[in-house]
Amino acid sequence: MTIVTNWVKVSVLVPCQEGTRRCDGFVLVRRAESQRVQTVTDDKLEALLHQPNLTNNKERELRGLLRMLDSIRKGDSRKTEGLGLQLLEIGKSLSDKDGVLDEEWRVILHDPLKFVVARLSDLASSAKLVLWQDQKNDVPRVGMLCATTLDALYVLALFRVEERSESVIGKCRICGKEFPCRRGKRRQTCSNKCRKQKSRRNRVQESDQEGRRMNSDEEEIV
Ligand SMILES: [Zn+2]
Numbered sequence: 001m002t003i004v005t006n007w008v009k010v011s012v013l014v015p016c017q018e019g020t021r022r023c024d025g026f027v028l029v030r031r032a033e034s035q036r037v038q039t040v041t042d043d044k045l046e047a048l049l050h051q052p053n054l055t056n057n058k059e060r061e062l063r064g065l066l067r068m069l070d071s072i073r074k075g076d077s078r079k080t081e082g083l084g085l086q087l088l089e090i091g092k093s094l095s096d097k098d099g100v101l102d103e104e105w106r107v108i109l110h111d112p113l114k115f116v117v118a119r120l121s122d123l124a125s126s127a128k129l130v131l132w133q134d135q136k137n138d139v140p141r142v143g144m145l146c147a148t149t150l151d152a153l154y155v156l157a158l159f160r161v162e163e164r165s166e167s168v169i170g171k172c173r174i175c176g177k178e179f180p181c182r183r184g185k186r187r188q189t190c191s192n193k194c195r196k197q198k199s200r201r202n203r204v205q206e207s208d209q210e211g212r213r214m215n216s217d218e219e220e221i222v
Contacts, residue, residue, distance in 0.1 A: 012152045013037040014130060016071045027145060037132055039146065040152035045160070048153060058150060061090045062123070066157060067117050072112050084108035084115065117161060124154035133158040174198050 016036040018032045024033040025088035045066075054060045064087045071079040088101050088108075107115045127144040134141055146152040171178055174197050179190035189195040 009142065011141060012040045012127075012131070012155050013039055013130070013143045013145045014149055015145075023135065025141075027130050027132045027143070034133075035196050037143070038145070039147060040156065041145075042156055043190045044149065045153050045156045052091070057090050057108075059093060061087060062150070062153060064090065065119055066160060068112065069116050069161060072116065077112075080112045081108060084112060087119075120154065120157055120161060124151070126151055127155050132155050170198075172203075 013024075013027070014037065016038050022038055023036045024038045026036050028034050048054075048059060048063055048065060054063060060158075064083055068080055068083040068087065071083060077220060084105070091104070093100060105117060107118075129148045130143050130145045131140045132143045132145070133139070144152075144155050146155060160163075172194050172195035173188045175190065177190045179187075189198050
């Protein structure tokens with residue numbers, strides 16, 4: 001999956017792990033050997049959300065933030081506060097001072113989204129914007145290079161906050177053009193024109209035996 005924001009495509013990348021064969025491309029590094037990279041996709045983040053018995057505190061923190069985002073969106077303030085409290089507990093063990101924790105608790109009570117957004121942008125801040133060369137088609141592309149897979153997941157999590165905007169690319173079933181669409185919503189065509197063409201095509205398939213009595217500007221039922 002590629003992420004788009006206002007039609008800018010960004011791939012989320014990590015250096016290829018030692019011993020893995022999979023490599024998607026490379027980042028040119030000045031005066032050094034190019035760095036082999038692989039893309040990290042949203043599936044990895046999804047897997048983290050459903051993984052049982054997470055023991056790594058940083059992974060637990062990330063998952064807690066995403067769950068909190070979810071409960072904020074559902075308007076479940078009790079769950080939001082419960083998650084916030086757990087996150088502060090984890091934060092404590094990750095070196096935050098008491099004063100900071102008190103302040104964050106106030107933020108959680110008054111503006112929990114602000115807490116999630118601030119934490120996530122903080123966590124994702126080590127990512128570096130680079131150009132990388134896709135191995136398949138040799139075209140320079142924009143990517144966010146992250147040191148570890150966890151760092152890459154932080155970046156992907158940022159895009160989840162933006163989830164309600166158009167942040168995923170779909171491919172048009174009619175003309176093949178790529179277009180931005182909402183995560184989870186499977187729009188199949190890029191434009192009204194292609195949408196009409198697709199429904200016409202469907203109707204032609206349905207009424208094949210009756211012969212084609214098509215009207216080019218018939219109304220579309222969504
Ligand atoms: Zn199209």
